[in-house]
Amino acid sequence: MNVPTQLKYTSNDEWIKIDGNIGTVGITDYAQEQLSDIVFVEVVVSVDDEVSKGDSCATVESVKAAADVYMPVSGTVIAVNEDLPGTPELINSDAFGAAWMVRVKLSNPSELAGLLDAAGYQKHIEEKG
């Protein structure tokens, strides 16, 4: 199971990559494995939207399940992945890279402290069984 060490995670299987004050968000390899073949993804926020931690930012659908993706942090949306809706299978093949969903400028960096690190997330998915 791929759990890159430089990222932070949530217990709802989102990851966030931090570069200075910018956060890039997606869902984890574990999440895509649980969902299996993804057929549809919709990013529901737009550039310049103000989002809060916990807001729904995307929906992901496979044949047998659907899941909401929630913002791990608050901020202003500066980019959304335009390529993703056309190729939802990217989430299965490259969950941490090409299948990023939303990029935000953080408004409250202290929220990062509440997220899981790689070891914490690894433990979380092992407990889920």
Next chain:
Amino acid sequence: MFIPHTDAEREAMLRRTGKASLEDLFHDVPAEHRFPQLNLPPGLTEMEAVAELQGLAWGNESTRDLVSFLGAGAYNHYIPAAVDFILRRGEFYTAYTPYQPEISQGTLQAIFEYQSLIAALTGMEVCNASHYDGATAVAEAVNMAYANFRGKRSKVLLSPALHPQSIETVKTYTTGSNIALTACEMDPLSEPKALLPLIDNQTALVVVQYPDFFGRIFDYKALAEAAHQAGALFSVAVNPIALGLLTPPGEFGADIVTGEGQPLGIPLSYGGPYLGLFATKTEFVRKMAGRLVGETVDNRGQRAYVLTLTAREQHIRREKATSNICTNQGLMALASTVYLSLLGKHGLKQVAELCYHKAHYAARQIAEVKGFQVLTAQPFFNEFVVKCPKPVEEINADLLEYGILGGYDLGEAFGPAMANYMLVAVTEMNSSEEIETLAEVLAEVTHD
């Protein structure tokens, strides 16, 4: 009764389960409430039950006994014999929802064809496997529009000329939500242009009926454009028989089309089960509630059908689903598919034209009767409003003496102000003699 077990078999089975008697199976049920004596009449044999039901059926006067001019959302159309033959096939009617597609291709292809025919009829791109009826389909359209705007727009314009029971149903469904219903409190005979000033950037949906509850045909293009200009969606509730003749809503700007499918080969059956039509544009397909059948291939390379986009539905999304709907009106959708197949392109147009011409003939005949006034400022399909010289309730009671089921008493829906207004419906089942007799009898019962 339908339980096959012999006493010997029961005893053998009890032994295998380790229970001494049938009662022992229910030890988890609290003792003080176990095995209540139900106060029901003793069971009858099939022969006796049929006799009793036949007696009750004779307690009704049906549209087979009476000449009917009653419509108002349910219509007396001719159902070809072949429809029921297909519905009675056990492979169709004793099957369940096609969750195991490998042994449900009959149901799945039939629904796929239903979706196709209704999409073609309404001029829309996609159609679901049906809702419960026309009224709940309108409520689902309201839900869908609200979800589409993620709660940012909460105003819904419901034309006051929608079927009053559709409006009531939407009101029940939207109780306690943020959705603000407007326009439905206006004068029911208002024209569509009265809705224009109410459309704004808070509007999620504008809903009209075509033909409307009073049988009137309006041009809704301007209203559709105004809705779209304001960023709102536009939904049209239809009578599917009328679409055998009239321009379909897909061609004048509808984003959603709903309808009551009962006229398509489904008997009146005292109100149900009926058929909720629901169609929309491809861009909204994921927002649409209800089942969907899609085409695909199997592992042998054959074309086949399967329930698709099921991740939207309640059994997967649970509390995140936009609707809780589980069943569709499966067998009724099949009935409508068989009906439309039997009539086809030419037959449906024939039925629509017969309804149109006979209704217009009836309107002219009734207009000649002293004291009666037919309200026909607008083109109409097969229903029209008649202003009567005395309350409709009295006239209808008199008509029954002559074996005629009169039109709908609009006072029932709209209060005493419309107690003298009757909504008359005419279908292909009404002969010219019946229409002429209606006019004669109306004259007879009001000539004093």
Next chain:
Amino acid sequence: MTEPQLYELSVKDRQGVRFPAPDVPRAALPENFLRNDLPLPELSEVDVIRHFTRLSQLNYGIDLGFYPLGSCTMKYNPKVNEETCRLPGFAFVHPLQPVETVQGSLAIMYTLQEWLKEIGGFAGITLQPAAGAHGELTGVMIIRAYHRWRADTKRDKILIPDSAHGTNPATSAMIGMRVVEIKSDVRGNIDLDMLRAECDETLAGIMFTNPNTLGLFDEHVQEVIQIVHQAGGLVYGDGANLNALLGIARPGDLGFDVMHYNLHKTFSTPHGGGGPGSGPVGVAAHLVDFLPAPVVGIIEEGDEETPPLFGYITPSKSIGRVKAFNGHFGMFVRAYTYILMHGAGGLRKISEYAVLNANYLLARLKDTYHLPYDRTCMHEFVLEGRWDEAPEIHALDIAKRLMDYKFHPPTNYFPLIVHEALMIEPTETESLQTLDAFADALIKIAQEAHENPELLKTAPHDTPVGRLDEIKAAKELVLCCGVGTIS
């Protein structure tokens, strides 16, 4: 093997059913409103009959064989029901006819109301909801209306067990209630500690299926109801599993405040390939005034000479109408016929044998399949469709292989709290021979899973079509026959 689509069978200028020319003068058609083209197929009647007959032969139904779908109650659909609902006096009556002309239909509805109330132990009932989920919506709306009428507006929380059918949370969310999940304990009962913790002044009620989707009768049912009532909440019963309780226990007696019935499950009305159903909702005395309008009642009392006059009554605090017209009358006639033929003794026998059949199958299978809850079951039970020693085999593969043995598979993947669930409900109309054949097949499949798993992974083999590409169906949406501008 595949049947062509209607449009592929269509030939220009064919017409199946014809109609006469108008016997009235033609009126001018409304020029601006005429459609240019009506893209429907053109078929002869023989084409239509053959097409749909062939399609039907690709289907499996109860009339062909065993259909043990858990919580669906796929019992035999009596043919006499199909005759009685089609009696012209019932089939051709318009819903808006004056009540004096439809006393037969109203008598059926009134009596069915009385019988269902008696069976469920309720004081009031509506026949209006079109299906189970529709009944749930109605019931939860009644609960909400009741609290609002008491001016207790903080109550927006609905508790739902983790074993619940998806319609339960969907229904609650649909009307804006907050859903909180309650876990089941190791015996499959509602976890009482968790329940107590959630009972506060925001509690509107609980949606409780009993017996639950594990087929288990909650061993603390009275306590659950008491705890919720004490906190000021109401108890909604999902009556999907009523087939275990006819003449055995009345939910109303146990304390349920409101419950929906599924006429298409317990009362034998046919499933129709997905519908129509019918979901009447029974209520306790304090909720009678909130029922959807209208309800059938006696509007003029009768005497020795004359029968009572039946008509419609609007309850004083009604939540309003939940659909047009009166409900699925065609289903009422079928359910009425069914209850009429069974009587109290017959109904009890239904539940006794439904539960006996389930326990028998459980006894035959528990050594071959893992049984997560080893208790006496009610009318259904859940097995795990997996073995540690056969890790590639999932419940889905077992289900697909069952089709090769000419059985419809049980419900898969539900309830969610059991891994690889197989929910089996035989119903009372299945014979010992059928049950033994089914158990033998499942035991054989278990053996195949260990010795020759490929047989399961590639199943079904003997069906009209094999496993379908569901991913393609979702990604490349084709929802209509290809015909001109329709895609």
